[in-house]
Amino acid sequence: MRIEAKPFEVKGLRYTVRSAAAGDAGSLSALRLRIDGESENMDREPGEDFLDAAGFAAVIEADTNHPRSLFLVAESEEGLIGYSRCAGSDLKRFVHKAELGLGVRKDYWGFAVGRHLMTESIDWADANGIRKIVLYGVLETNARGIELYKKLGFEIEGLMKKDRVLSDGKFHNTYMMARFNGS
Template identity: 70%
Template sequence: MIISSQVFNVKDLNYTIRSAIKSDAKDLSELRLQIDGETENMDREKGEDFIDPAGFEKIIESDTKHANKLFLVAETDGKIIGYSRCVGNDLKRFLHKAEFGLGVLKDFWGYGVGKNLMKETISWADVNGIKKIVLYGVLETNERGIELYKGLGFEIEGLLKRDRILSDGKYYNTYIMARYN
């Protein structure tokens, strides 16, 4: 699905949120790799489950054509600084819900990039009949993320105990969070 671009100015940072296009594939491949290495809040370590530019081209093409999918990027001065992806299901019993994922470069935390990516996705979901947006694997120590999600209407649905092992070798719990329309 394609949305109209939106321009934001937060703390003197101008950025645009728009639908991903095929020519973003190379930048998205590099961006995802960088974000995965900047924080342990992501599911992957840097380099794991790598998606090359050709893989991103396929994802973007599929998401653009599918009414139940949305792939957004945040861009400033021609550089992609964040992304979000909301993926619905074609099974009739699950047409009402979609899974959501998001990543923002650490240098751009605190500028509302993640929040505005989520707001645009929520608006799209509300208009397109998505009644439930689900976040899987929200690390329980990701206080900033949890606060952001709750502020946008998400609630904790469940706790997965000892769900993830981080670089310190310790197990961590993760939350399943969801927002209902």
């Protein structure tokens, strides 16, 4: 699905959150590669599960045409600075929920880019019958992320012990967090 573009200004930075378009595919490929290398909070290391422009174009098209999926980008004058994706399901037992993924360039942390990508996703989900949004693999040590998610109504639903091996060679726990709208 698609949403209307929405402008924001935080600490002097102007950016827009909008639906991803086919023309964003190449920039998204480079953006994800960069973000994956900036923080161990992401699932991938740089270059893992690489999606080229054609791969992103296919994902954007599929999400645009799917009633329970949404792909958003945050764009400043410099170009794309973040993205979020709600991936819904066609399985009847899971049509009420979507999995959310999010990435923001590290040099844009602190400008509410992640918050605005998430609030736009949440608003879209609430308006379109998505009752549950799930975040899988939130590193237990990602205090800033966990604080943001909790402020937006997400709760920790589970702990996955020794779920991820980071650059220190040690196992790390992750949380499954979710926001449920309704009874």
